[in-house]
Amino acid sequence: MTSISLFEILVKIIGAIVIAFxxxxxxxxxxxxxxxxxxxxxxxxxxxxxxxxxxxFKLMIKENIVPENAVPWIFxxxxxxxxxxxxxILLYLPVGNIPPILSGYGDIVLIIYLLTLPxxxxxxxxxxxxxxxxxxxxxxxxxxxxxxxxPLVTAVIALGWKLSQVYPQLNVFSLVAxxxxxIWGLVGPLGFIGAILLFITLAAVTPGELSKIPFDAPExxxxxxxxxxxxxxxxxxxxxxxxxxxxxxxxxSLTVALFFPYGISHLLAFNGAFALIVDTLxxxxxxxxxxxxxxxxxxxxxxxxxxxQVSFAYWIPVSIIGLLGLMLIVLDTIIV
Amino acid sequence: xxxxxxxxxxxxxxxxxxxPVTFNFEIYGEHIENVNLAPGDNHRGIxxxxxxxxxxxxxxxxxxxxxxxxxxxxxxxxxxxxxAAGIEIPERAQYIRVIIAELERIHSHILWAGxxxxxxxxxxxxxxxxxxxxxxxxxxxxxxxxxINYGIFMVGGVRRDISEEQIPRIRKTLGYYKDIYSKIEDxxxxxxxxxxxxxxxxxxxxxxxxxxxxxxxxxxxxxxxKDIRQDQPYSAYADLEVKAITPDVLTxxxxxxxxxxxxxxxxxxxxxxxxxxxxxxxxxxxxIIAEKKLVKLLxxxxxxxxxxxxxxxxxxxxxxxxxxxxxxxxxxVWKARAxxxxxxxSWVPMLLGQQIADIPIVxxxxxxxxxxxxxxxxxxxxxxxxxxxxxxxxxxxxxQKTRRITP
Numbered sequence: 001m002t003s004i005s006l007f008e009i010l011v012k013i014i015g016a017i018v019i020a021f022x023x024x025x026x027x028x029x030x031x032x033x034x035x036x037x038x039x040x041x042x043x044x045x046x047x048x049x050x051x052x053x054x055x056x057f058k059l060m061i062k063e064n065i066v067p068e069n070a071v072p073w074i075f076x077x078x079x080x081x082x083x084x085x086x087x088x089i090l091l092y093l094p095v096g097n098i099p100p101i102l103s104g105y106g107d108i109v110l111i112i113y114l115l116t117l118p119x120x121x122x123x124x125x126x127x128x129x130x131x132x133x134x135x136x137x138x139x140x141x142x143x144x145x146x147x148x149x150x151p152l153v154t155a156v157i158a159l160g161w162k163l164s165q166v167y168p169q170l171n172v173f174s175l176v177a178x179x180x181x182x183i184w185g186l187v188g189p190l191g192f193i194g195a196i197l198l199f200i201t202l203a204a205v206t207p208g209e210l211s212k213i214p215f216d217a218p219e220x221x222x223x224x225x226x227x228x229x230x231x232x233x234x235x236x237x238x239x240x241x242x243x244x245x246x247x248x249x250x251x252x253s254l255t256v257a258l259f260f261p262y263g264i265s266h267l268l269a270f271n272g273a274f275a276l277i278v279d280t281l282x283x284x285x286x287x288x289x290x291x292x293x294x295x296x297x298x299x300x301x302x303x304x305x306x307x308x309q310v311s312f313a314y315w316i317p318v319s320i321i322g323l324l325g326l327m328l329i330v331l332d333t334i335i336v
Numbered sequence: 337x338x339x340x341x342x343x344x345x346x347x348x349x350x351x352x353x354x355x356p357v358t359f360n361f362e363i364y365g366e367h368i369e370n371v372n373l374a375p376g377d378n379h380r381g382i383x384x385x386x387x388x389x390x391x392x393x394x395x396x397x398x399x400x401x402x403x404x405x406x407x408x409x410x411x412x413x414x415x416x417x418x419x420a421a422g423i424e425i426p427e428r429a430q431y432i433r434v435i436i437a438e439l440e441r442i443h444s445h446i447l448w449a450g451x452x453x454x455x456x457x458x459x460x461x462x463x464x465x466x467x468x469x470x471x472x473x474x475x476x477x478x479x480x481x482x483x484i485n486y487g488i489f490m491v492g493g494v495r496r497d498i499s500e501e502q503i504p505r506i507r508k509t510l511g512y513y514k515d516i517y518s519k520i521e522d523x524x525x526x527x528x529x530x531x532x533x534x535x536x537x538x539x540x541x542x543x544x545x546x547x548x549x550x551x552x553x554x555x556x557x558x559x560x561x562k563d564i565r566q567d568q569p570y571s572a573y574a575d576l577e578v579k580a581i582t583p584d585v586l587t588x589x590x591x592x593x594x595x596x597x598x599x600x601x602x603x604x605x606x607x608x609x610x611x612x613x614x615x616x617x618x619x620x621x622x623x624i625i626a627e628k629k630l631v632k633l634l635x636x637x638x639x640x641x642x643x644x645x646x647x648x649x650x651x652x653x654x655x656x657x658x659x660x661x662x663x664x665x666x667x668x669v670w671k672a673r674a675x676x677x678x679x680x681x682s683w684v685p686m687l688l689g690q691q692i693a694d695i696p697i698v699x700x701x702x703x704x705x706x707x708x709x710x711x712x713x714x715x716x717x718x719x720x721x722x723x724x725x726x727x728x729x730x731x732x733x734x735x736q737k738t739r740r741i742t743p
Contacts, residue, residue: 041460042464043463043467044463132344136692220457222351222454222456222457222696224692225350225351303527303529303532304456304457304458304533305532305533306532306693308366309532
């Protein structure tokens, strides 16, 4: 690592602030669209698209209640930790053709570690709230974390391994490298099927990571009255709302970066700043589509699973699909 | 290693409960080790209020015991009063009563289906099924003037006739439900996630159903062929040959789980449609009420003396009303027993050994109506404490009363 000038540090700090701000705004905006679309599919009118913003501002001026049994510093710290860690992941993710701000300071393995942090923050916050409902929610969140880690890691490792076989000289786990070399171009027919299976695996992990139906057992409204979040109110709940919005962007961007890193600017023969804008817009469209199919569509189409069924689903079927995908990609490489 | 359980309270206010009732669960991990049920949060003293009113005023009070059973309670109450006062009801009125009661069953079962889906976290089905429910509510409004509290029952008959011009509108609604029934059935019986959440969940064995005197779809789903419309036919049901529906009609086996309760209610939807169609075909012409003049009727009731029992198979099970008339304006005793009261204790075997996640759907599966059920609360006026009377206490009180009245 070469030494960095003060200017570069300044650029990175400003970039980080811009990315964090955009991540939150776009996340809340997408949450609004998600709610509206879900409502339309459920034969409802639905809230206006700006509703998540209204919710946020409303919650910020509401009283922040800390329950008597809670451990205040952990209880208040957990929402900040979850928000900060999810924003940190955003800084490692490429937006269209723009390389990530913290490119070179960590790779996709770090992202996988960081992805567990919001979940851990919620678990800690849940345990610290001193409510039986939150306790059960936190236990469930832990179980779920353990369940979806294996399929998630399988999908990511398989892509990295394949890349390392094709370009041994690259830093294969850096997202820039993965972004520049889409998996679909590197594999033969067998590997293509494998890649599809890996995509299905990641798509199954996404609702779990975001605690959305069918994998919303930790928050289960009708069972636990909000579970982990049951004691949270005011500013803390608003921060959790932001975390949820940012996490949606993180998971969808990750899917896009791993599987659909294509831009359209070169097809339309644009270049320079204009190409950058077009690609960024196209990226937003892509993450919207991923969100629609992986979150909105699934959550209106199924019922909530019980926590043992969630674990089973992730450990057996989803893991098998993931490992099968990995095997096909390995086979593809060996045979060719 | 000893099991360390912890307790969680569900209720009196909780998202999975539509009405206030309290459960205390002993939980080990995610498993329910013990259930403690403490009803009595929704007692409104309706029977006491009724005993300060004349019998016609009580009909409207009975209607408001519960918003969903707003045909069942007046139906049973009117039958009790007619039974006590010896009033004969014209045949046409009996048919109209059955039509309204069966329309209520359609709306109640669809409402239940939506609530059950919501408890499972399947909100789309909640919205879609409640949209389907609108049609029958519109029809009820068209026939009776009201969507929920119909105000059509009267001692000795009904207050409104169903005219020839209204019949095509009824047929249109029945046709609508026939059309969408296959969709409803497909959603509830073939959806993999609903099956995952409801099969082998909240099992009530036939033995337990009999022991706990379960009624209605709860008992029928456990294989108890019990339906007042079949066992002791009344009103127009006597002409119609209603059969109690058990889940083995569709699947060939009786498991007594939540899935079976869904099957029973869906099949009863079809049954209700058939009953209404038969009623429309066979409905005789004639009067709709025994005594048109209310003052005359009231005077007649004022002179009546005796006890009467009225039973009706409400959507949730058997609903019984008891009245004792004593030659006065007000009844001496009015007692309503709603089906939920019987089904209450069957929650315990259903919930034991299940997971926390099963609590909402199991509670919803008996279609509880706490407002119907809560009749007695013992409050100590001096210290304001609520008290629970056990079987022993009640026996002691009975012995005391017997000693008091027999010198």
